[in-house]
Amino acid sequence: MAVMVATGFFTAEVLTFKGLKTYYVLFFIRLESRKICWAGVTCHPDQEWMEQIARNVTMEQTGILANCRYLLHDRDSKYCPSFRQLIEAEK
Numbered sequence: 495m496a497v498m499v500a501t502g503f504f505t506a507e508v509l510t511f512k513g514l515k516t517y518y519v520l521f522f523i524r525l526e527s528r529k530i531c532w533a534g535v536t537c538h539p540d541q542e543w544m545e546q547i548a549r550n551v552t553m554e555q556t557g558i559l560a561n562c563r564y565l566l567h568d569r570d571s572k573y574c575p576s577f578r579q580l581i582e583a584e585k
Contacts, residue, residue, distance in 0.1 A: 495526040497563035503539070503572065518572075520547060522558045531558040544577040552584035559584070 501522045508515050520533040533547050551557045559565065565581055567573050 497561070498525040498566065499523065499559055499562045499564070500525060500566040501533075501573075502567065503570065506535075522551060524558065524562075529558075533558075539572045541574045541576060544572060544574055545580060548577045548580035548584075552581060 499522050501520065503518050503520055506517045506519060508517055515537055517535050517537055518539045519535050520539070522531040522533055523529065524531075531551070533551060534543070536543055551559045554560055559581065
């Protein structure tokens, strides 16, 4: 459990001046300690955004995936191949 982290999205509907908008919230959780890391919020979780998140969470000293061996996530298409490649390259 010490080397496992899970990730997921949840959505929040926000009423703005332009109407109702859906925001996507990406989070990571260390399974051993249940420590949660809020990774980011966006209206458009595109490939570029996901790649930046991958770089952020794999930072050697401050990233939640430091000393992590396994990352669990669902088959959501937001976890694009380049996101997975960046994560794998840093392990």
